[in-house]
Amino acid sequence: MRVRTARNVNNRLERPGPVAMETLAPETAADCRTERMKLQWPVVGTVFFFLLSVLMTFAFIWQYRIPKLRPEVVLKRPVPVEMCPRFPEPVPLTHPLTPVRVALEKLDVLLRSRTSRTLPSLSAVVLLNDSVLWNAHFGKRNISDLSSPAPDEHTVYRIASVSKIFPTLMLYKLWEKGSVGSLDDPLDKYMPEFSIKNPLGSEASGSSWIPGSPPSLSLRRMAGQLSGLPRRLRSTNLLWDGGTEEALQLLQDDVLVADPGTRCHYSNVAFSLLARVLSQQVGQDFESWVSENILQKLNMEETSFQWEPSSGRQLAVGVYSSGQPAPLYDLGWYRPAGQMYSTSADMAKLTMALLGVPGASLLRQDTLTTMLTPLLRCHTGYFANATGTPWEVSRLLGYDVLRKDGDLDGYAATLSLVPSLKLGVVLLIAGVRPTEGDLLNQAYSYLLPAIQGAYRDAPRTLRAPPDPQPYLGFFTYRNMTFYEIKADSSGVLLMQQFGPQVNASVPAKYRSLRLDYLQARVFRVLFDSPYPCKLKLHSASVSLENQDRQLFNFFVFNKKGLSPGFDAPALNTYRVQRIYGRPFFTS
Numbered sequence: 001m002r003v004r005t006a007r008n009v010n011n012r013l014e015r016p017g018p019v020a021m022e023t024l025a026p027e028t029a030a031d032c033r034t035e036r037m038k039l040q041w042p043v044v045g046t047v048f049f050f051l052l053s054v055l056m057t058f059a060f061i062w063q064y065r066i067p068k069l070r071p072e073v074v075l076k077r078p079v080p081v082e083m084c085p086r087f088p089e090p091v092p093l094t095h096p097l098t099p100v101r102v103a104l105e106k107l108d109v110l111l112r113s114r115t116s117r118t119l120p121s122l123s124a125v126v127l128l129n130d131s132v133l134w135n136a137h138f139g140k141r142n143i144s145d146l147s148s149p150a151p152d153e154h155t156v157y158r159i160a161s162v163s164k165i166f167p168t169l170m171l172y173k174l175w176e177k178g179s180v181g182s183l184d185d186p187l188d189k190y191m192p193e194f195s196i197k198n199p200l201g202s203e204a205s206g207s208s209w210i211p212g213s214p215p216s217l218s219l220r221r222m223a224g225q226l227s228g229l230p231r232r233l234r235s236t237n238l239l240w241d242g243g244t245e246e247a248l249q250l251l252q253d254d255v256l257v258a259d260p261g262t263r264c265h266y267s268n269v270a271f272s273l274l275a276r277v278l279s280q281q282v283g284q285d286f287e288s289w290v291s292e293n294i295l296q297k298l299n300m301e302e303t304s305f306q307w308e309p310s311s312g313r314q315l316a317v318g319v320y321s322s323g324q325p326a327p328l329y330d331l332g333w334y335r336p337a338g339q340m341y342s343t344s345a346d347m348a349k350l351t352m353a354l355l356g357v358p359g360a361s362l363l364r365q366d367t368l369t370t371m372l373t374p375l376l377r378c379h380t381g382y383f384a385n386a387t388g389t390p391w392e393v394s395r396l397l398g399y400d401v402l403r404k405d406g407d408l409d410g411y412a413a414t415l416s417l418v419p420s421l422k423l424g425v426v427l428l429i430a431g432v433r434p435t436e437g438d439l440l441n442q443a444y445s446y447l448l449p450a451i452q453g454a455y456r457d458a459p460r461t462l463r464a465p466p467d468p469q470p471y472l473g474f475f476t477y478r479n480m481t482f483y484e485i486k487a488d489s490s491g492v493l494l495m496q497q498f499g500p501q502v503n504a505s506v507p508a509k510y511r512s513l514r515l516d517y518l519q520a521r522v523f524r525v526l527f528d529s530p531y532p533c534k535l536k537l538h539s540a541s542v543s544l545e546n547q548d549r550q551l552f553n554f555f556v557f558n559k560k561g562l563s564p565g566f567d568a569p570a571l572n573t574y575r576v577q578r579i580y581g582r583p584f585f586t587s
């Protein structure tokens, strides 16, 4: 039999089949080419195939001849095989999970070692989906009081700029309800009296788009540190207590620091203005809207814009780097950007809502996804790798970690989440954020591998179709690859790939797949992990990673009650056809 590798480069042409589906061809090259023409495949595919078969033959000869003569050449170049899934899907986990416990113990040691005279009080929570995995509290609530106890989950901290999550949630909520037409609506649509000099764009930003018009200073950009608005109003500090009219007057003779949408630039002004625009829109003041529509909805009873000693809630006393207690300033006009107080228990509830836990969420899943998608990569020198609404995004071990930090006299806070792992971490600090070794990054350096491993190793329960019969039997993709579908004892479908080329190139343990039943005639392909991300087929490769978790859509059953075949649209593979019986291969 002649070896015919074939169409593995189809990956690059966005036409990969399920494993080996398009990579293997029992016919001769000439047959394949005619077959292809008849089926009116794009010419480019044919050309590719032709070139490739020439290349492949060469590569094949090279691989098999040269190494025999000079084995040391091969030994010097061990090719590390990357195993997949690199990004496992969150699935319900069964505790206890030893690697996760070990990671949390490390985190405990780390945080415990960081409390000091300038960081007297620290509370931390780690969340996974709908549960608190761990929470721990270190130090003393009030360093001036020798008898002060340690903080607990109900201890109140200032959360400073973490408050910016609330005007952002309000924006998305109003957008979802239709009170805000578009996230990309320009600010001056809602606040016609707003103006600012923009020497970098041309003229004033209008609401109608014309070619060459300056980028719009939109609501989304305001929530995403992309408005180009200055950090603060001209010569004000965070305690400035003027009104919005006065703020607009100050802005009139100020300049944008960057064209909107082009550069990450931290702005408190943007969030205060956003909160005011939105409250105008609902006809209710910002703070009472947030209380009614967010805090009450999520039962965040310990979160407020003010801490009252009479509330009976215990405050962690913030300190300066000198060790002196910091006063509880009121932020005035900047309150929406950083005024709030909260506890680790309440921040855990907010984090769960942001992770989209069913029943605990404020926004629809698609709105939430929009809110959690980074907007722009930031320039080097900015303190985050990318910006989102209102997130500072950093990349750790391949994951986007979304965080909102807050730092205000005497306090530091961080709410963070990794949506793709359903993981969240909250840190509340009374005192000064340690400058060396970012605590959150260190926390994630322990947690990410542990959680990722737990998801990867979790046993998968697959669903069986109501009746497996219509799906059982033999199938082929263009007589190149062959499949046998069987059912296991519980009715879950197993797919075995076979054929001369499968035997020649796919290691035995990766030839079988499992099919998870989703709905009538639709299944999801699952490889048993770990599996190689890419299968090397001579000098080209086929990506198993792209194939894992894709959908198979079986055809309507025929008169015999059998499905005549299936499509895999995500793999651009159509008309995999049933054949009646096991094919016979000649060699």
Ligand SMILES: *[C@@H]1O[C@H](CO)[C@@H](O)[C@H](O)[C@H]1NC(C)=O
Pocket: 090, 091, 092, 093, 129, 130, 357, 358, 422
């Ligand atoms: C997350 O929690 C919900 C219930 O609150 C549950 O239905 C879902 O399966 C969980 N997901 C994971 C990945 O644990």
Ligand SMILES: *[C@@H]1O[C@H](CO)[C@@H](O)[C@H](O)[C@H]1NC(C)=O
Pocket: 142, 143, 144, 145, 315, 317
């Ligand atoms: C902290 O302790 C000092 C000294 O006992 C006391 O004066 C102060 O009121 C305490 N602060 C709080 C917020 O409990």
Ligand SMILES: *[C@@H]1O[C@H](CO)[C@@H](O)[C@H](O)[C@H]1NC(C)=O
Pocket: 382, 383, 384, 385, 394, 395
């Ligand atoms: C992300 O930002 C950090 C600093 O916060 C920097 O050290 C790192 O190189 C950045 N990474 C990328 C990919 O830009």
Ligand SMILES: *[C@@H]1O[C@H](CO)[C@@H](O)[C@H](O)[C@H]1NC(C)=O
Pocket: 476, 477, 478, 479, 577
């Ligand atoms: C496969 O080969 C058989 C026999 O040569 C032929 O009848 C059939 O049409 C081919 N099927 C496909 C899908 O090309």
Ligand SMILES: *[C@@H]1O[C@H](CO)[C@@H](O)[C@H](O)[C@H]1NC(C)=O
Pocket: 499, 500, 503, 508, 585
């Ligand atoms: C493929 O290999 C299996 C054993 O792994 C063998 O039973 C089968 O006959 C082989 N098929 C072909 C077509 O070579």
